[in-house]
Amino acid sequence: MCSTSQGDSGSDQLTDLQAIASHASALADGVRSAMPSWVARAVEVRCQQNRISIADNQELADRVAQAGVAAADDIGTRLWDLLKLDIDDQWTNPLAIIRTGTKYPTEILRSLDCPPVERDDYSKRANPDDIYGLTPASFADLGPGLQDLGISWGAAKAHIHLRRRKEAGQ
Numbered sequence: 001m002c003s004t005s006q007g008d009s010g011s012d013q014l015t016d017l018q019a020i021a022s023h024a025s026a027l028a029d030g031v032r033s034a035m036p037s038w039v040a041r042a043v044e045v046r047c048q049q050n051r052i053s054i055a056d057n058q059e060l061a062d063r064v065a066q067a068g069v070a071a072a073d074d075i076g077t078r079l080w081d082l083l084k085l086d087i088d089d090q091w092t093n094p095l096a097i098i099r100t101g102t103k104y105p106t107e108i109l110r111s112l113d114c115p116p117v118e119r120d121d122y123s124k125r126a127n128p129d130d131i132y133g134l135t136p137a138s139f140a141d142l143g144p145g146l147q148d149l150g151i152s153w154g155a156a157k158a159h160i161h162l163r164r165r166k167e168a169g170q
Helices: 010-049 058-083 094-111 121-126 146-167
Strands: none
Touching: 010 058, 010 094, 010 146, 058 094, 094 146
């Protein structure tokens, strides 16, 4: 994971890469673990607003659970595919991948004929397919502890980025 250039501080670079690998693994695992609950909460909130009971409908509850597992697999895999790359090769950020997970609860809510929610102009432009306003603003929106994992990973990435630029005389 995450290659590095050779320089005077090769052992420091190796230590940095080991640290970011550890943070990346923890973040990817945390997101994968949180996705099923996040999908269930997203569906439940909109269902409650529309007086639809998940608890009284086992088929719906099963669909929600299946969507959560599918989201965990999809988002978890794509997130790990990103995070295992060298930081200079990462084409996007983790939250951008996580935010695509809104399609899982959205599919269920659409099938239940839940009406879209009112969104501001920015939300409509930034997330046009998120008609239910489910897009997570931060890692914390997915679940407890994920904000700290995201910050730790981001700090490790920034540290490596700054070190590389400094060593390159930039």
